[in-house]
Amino acid sequence: MKALDELEFDNRFARLGDAFSTQVLPEPIEAPRLVIASEAAMGLLDLDAAQAATPLFAEVFSGHKLWAEAEPRAMVYSGHQFGQYNPQLGDGRGLLLGEVVNDAGEHWDLHLKGAGQTPWSRMGDGRAVLRSSIREFLASEALHALGIPSTRALCVTASDTPVWRERQERAAMLLRLSPSHVRFGHFEYFYYTRQPELHKQLADHVLSAHFPECAAEEQPYLAMFRSVVERTAEMIAKWQAYGFCHGVMNTDNMSILGLTFDFGPYAFLDDFDARFICNHSDNQGRYAYSNQVPIAHWNLSALAQALTPLIEVDALREALELFLPLFQASYLDLMRRRLGLVTAEEEDQGLVERLLQLMQNSAVDYNLFFRHLGEQAPGPAIKQLRDHFVDLSGFDGWGALYLDRLARQPDEAPATRTARMNAVNPLYILRNYLAQNAIEAAEAGDYSEVRRLHQVLSNPFEAQAGMDAYAQRPPDWGKHLEISCSS
Numbered sequence: 001m002k003a004l005d006e007l008e009f010d011n012r013f014a015r016l017g018d019a020f021s022t023q024v025l026p027e028p029i030e031a032p033r034l035v036i037a038s039e040a041a042m043g044l045l046d047l048d049a050a051q052a053a054t055p056l057f058a059e060v061f062s063g064h065k066l067w068a069e070a071e072p073r074a075m076v077y078s079g080h081q082f083g084q085y086n087p088q089l090g091d092g093r094g095l096l097l098g099e100v101v102n103d104a105g106e107h108w109d110l111h112l113k114g115a116g117q118t119p120w121s122r123m124g125d126g127r128a129v130l131r132s133s134i135r136e137f138l139a140s141e142a143l144h145a146l147g148i149p150s151t152r153a154l155c156v157t158a159s160d161t162p163v164w165r166e167r168q169e170r171a172a173m174l175l176r177l178s179p180s181h182v183r184f185g186h187f188e189y190f191y192y193t194r195q196p197e198l199h200k201q202l203a204d205h206v207l208s209a210h211f212p213e214c215a216a217e218e219q220p221y222l223a224m225f226r227s228v229v230e231r232t233a234e235m236i237a238k239w240q241a242y243g244f245c246h247g248v249m250n251t252d253n254m255s256i257l258g259l260t261f262d263f264g265p266y267a268f269l270d271d272f273d274a275r276f277i278c279n280h281s282d283n284q285g286r287y288a289y290s291n292q293v294p295i296a297h298w299n300l301s302a303l304a305q306a307l308t309p310l311i312e313v314d315a316l317r318e319a320l321e322l323f324l325p326l327f328q329a330s331y332l333d334l335m336r337r338r339l340g341l342v343t344a345e346e347e348d349q350g351l352v353e354r355l356l357q358l359m360q361n362s363a364v365d366y367n368l369f370f371r372h373l374g375e376q377a378p379g380p381a382i383k384q385l386r387d388h389f390v391d392l393s394g395f396d397g398w399g400a401l402y403l404d405r406l407a408r409q410p411d412e413a414p415a416t417r418t419a420r421m422n423a424v425n426p427l428y429i430l431r432n433y434l435a436q437n438a439i440e441a442a443e444a445g446d447y448s449e450v451r452r453l454h455q456v457l458s459n460p461f462e463a464q465a466g467m468d469a470y471a472q473r474p475p476d477w478g479k480h481l482e483i484s485c486s487s
């Protein structure tokens with residue numbers, strides 16, 4: 001394992017030049033102190049976990065010091081925000097410090113959020129607040145633990161620097177890790193500004209750095225786009241299967257690698273509600289839970305439009321047509337596993353849809369239902385879960401269909417079934433009220449709850465001693481928290 005000063009840099013994106021990013025130094029925050037660090041994320045850089053306890057750690061990730069090999073850059077891009085094209089966005093409060101190469105030869109972007117003003121700050125102060133930094137840290141690592149493709153979070157650093165949002169708060173910085181920070185909006189920027197040479201340079205960079213397997217194809221750019229479609233379909237399938245709502249699915253928040261990216265007003269479903277809107281600012285419900293699939297397809301269409309200088313339109317259309325079948329196959333596979341089904345039948349989709357409608361009508365806790373379904377034999381589990389439904393006859397009908405469906409599967413020991421279902425049905429989910437409790441404690445100077453919650457969520461599928469409180473339905477106040485983009 002390595003010390004901080006032993007990291008090796010290879011800043012490939014910076015070498016693309018000033019047309020793609022601008023060199024900017026981070027603005028330090030006052031009296032930096034470590035809130036939390038992810039040992040697992042540190043391991044991606046081959047960093048010794050003990051480094052988090054050193055003064056240098058907080059200094060580096062609060063903008064006070066830099067590696068000599070770092071080249072902090074603010075990236076420029078554009079994007080469609082709530083369906084409207086914004087011609088110039090870019091890193092308004094974050095900096096790509098550089099790319100670290102670990103011992104396995106993997107490149108990891110070090111991106112410092114809350115690093116101060118950049119040319120793309122658009123009248124903002126370039127700062128992040130403690131609550132938003134904690135929320136992104138917890139979400140990044142929790143989604144990864146669930147198996148949902150996501151950027152990672154290495155640490156959060158707090159400070160005494162005042163910032164103003166709806167109220168006065170304190171600035172913080174978050175260090176985000178990702179193999180790439182290229183977004184759909186990067187391609188849109190060079191397409192709509194009519195810079196074909198730079199557009200192609202970006203495409204060649206992404207192809208070489210992140211899709212090398214596509215380079216040997218007869219149409220490499222098309223093969224790359226197909227891979228983006230496939231990865232995005234898989235990501236959205238996992239969002240829907242686990243009840244994750246992103247909240248701001250603008251094209252500048254869509255990763256070219258199919259990673260969950262730029263956490264703002266996200267939420268996991270508590271009670272199942274297909275119409276759930278997690279973003280207080282989303283007045284029209286554009287990014288409601290039920291709209292995430294068509295919006296992902298819409299965003300891929302926007303990317304396809306931006307790639308028309310490189311790929312024929314008919315080929316792009318054919319690749320786009322893959323999205324829904326890929327999503328449906330991946331989603332149904334996940335839902336089968338959540339229901340304990342090991343074989344596939346045509347009626348399974350109807351079984352899932354009927355269950356979700358019953359859950360919708362009775363406000364049943366989404367993730368706990370599946371967990372409890374696998375914790376005992378099917379018959380007793382159905383009988384116990386029946387009490388959570390208002391439409392008893394409707395649930396009885398579904399339960400009979402479900403038990404008949406299970407009867408057509410290969411026999412297995414009850415303990416085997418429970419272990420298999422528990423491996424895909426989390427006991428612990430990052431509920432908004434749990435995050436809020438941790439944030440309020442942290443804002444008062446107590447970081448222990450953030451760290452405890454991160455520990456619990458790092459192992460969401462296994463019961464942990466003394467952590468029963470994290471596996472309960474939320475209190476009523478916890479179901480109605482309003483989260484805005486400023487969070």
